[in-house]
Amino acid sequence: MIVFASALTFFFVNLAPGGPGSVMRFDVDAQQREALIKRMGLDRPVEQRYAEWVGGAVRGDLGTSLLTDEPVSQRVGERLPNTLTLAGAALVLSIALGIPIGLIQALRRGSPLDHILSLLSAIGLSVPVFWLGIVLILLFAVSLRVLPSAGVTAIATDTPFDRLRHLVLPAVVLASTVLPTVVRFMRSAAIEVLHEDYIRTAAAKGLAPRVVLLRHVLRNALIPVVSAIGALVPRLLGGTVVTEAVFSWPGLGRLALEAAQGRDYPLITGLTVVVAAIAVTTSLLVDLAYTRIDPRIRIA
């Protein structure tokens, strides 16, 4: 998977008309052009450059940023913790809210509460992420003045509590990209499980409703939901670009924007591969979580 992403990104960047090859059209004299070509290795064929790039990448060398002359791995490494914090918080929030909400909707199916929550999920799926961010800034930072509107921390007061306050709005906004889907999956999975014979059996043999709900309904309904969450991780990571832009959050998403604006090819290539690697690793972890929830599945 990671190999696929790296090849796709690398060849696309290098073969596209606006790629590094466009140095040929730069307004520089012959000597400077010669130096640029040497530096970017454009005097060698693209397959050879890809092989060299992969060779470096497995040893942690992703090349050098064109804009700042720093190693790509260093620039990515600086920003990585911020993005992982943001995406992690949003994922935890989506799971912690999505599963109970979906379960309640399934239990109260057809009630006004169910309809209202379904409508909210539909709206959540339709609101542009960045606009939700702007509206929340308006509400909580401009009108109520209770939460900060940008950054990871205030310069003067770098305490854990202050960092948490800065995390609230971006995490909520990012969570809105996946939360409605988690709710929908949980609701339909729980509705299906509630109709199963074994649930009726469990209730009939006199198990406490709470035990039926937690041990039988929840556990069985979680199986499809967990795999859905795994599939949502790429969407969550993609959402960091917009969220980080709205809240000036110094993470990988904003780095990608800077790289795209500055046409920093090595940086955008390395960055995308790292993000793809995170997505693949997370999916793998979700698959492993699967075996914990569903004992029928054994790792071969």
Add this chain to the structure above:
Amino acid sequence: MTRLGYAALATLAAIALLAVAGPLVWTIAPEATNPAQGLLGPSAAHPLGTDELGRDVLSRLLHGSRVTLVVGIAAMLAALLLGVIVGALAGFNGGWVDALLMRFTDGMLAVPAFFFVLVVITVLDKGISTLVFVIGALSWMPVARVVYGETLRWKTAEFVVAATSLGVPGPRLLMRHILPQAIPSLVVSATLGVAFAILTESALSYLGFGVQAPLPSLGNMLQRAQVYVFTAPALAIYPGIAITAVVLAFNFLGDGLRDALDPRRRR
């Protein structure tokens, strides 16, 4: 179709009418700047006020909806075309073509799309056609899976086997007998696809990579609005509500069509 579906259809018709006929009735040019009249509140001359360059917000909303709808529908068509080709080839041919194309589809689904969009935009020129291409290239995968599933399902149906035994050639079999079976699912995918395309367009335009000024789109109207969120919050409100309404309507219409066209999935 559900009542909600009809309501969504009516809403879309109204929005489309506004986007098509609105600019003919409200004739202030969306690009006309007047720095002396910037950031005005609502007035008779400018019912929704003006933006930071003194441009009429109502006019920009009407023209912006037009641009956003056109980009959304064009991008959906691009995604549909790509998805149908990939899904039908993989499903109909089977074997290594199937394996190759469907693994590619899985791969595309696992790459965080927005980063890949930035990669594409780094190397291509900004503009409407790039935008349509990028959104299409980003969203054909679900269509491919739908068509793939339908092709596999109908390939072995009796009427297809009968047509084969009558000597109907492969391409004709695919076009005339198999793909038409996928049309109901495709209508649903296409409707939901427009919603996705409009959300993506607005996000890219907001980031400055989509529709370029002075052409307005609902997304790029919000780009500058955040700067003035403290002084003129209304600038950020109108386009956002417009996007949400359009996307919500397309999503509800898609759900309604699914219930109407696909009885198996009726809840």
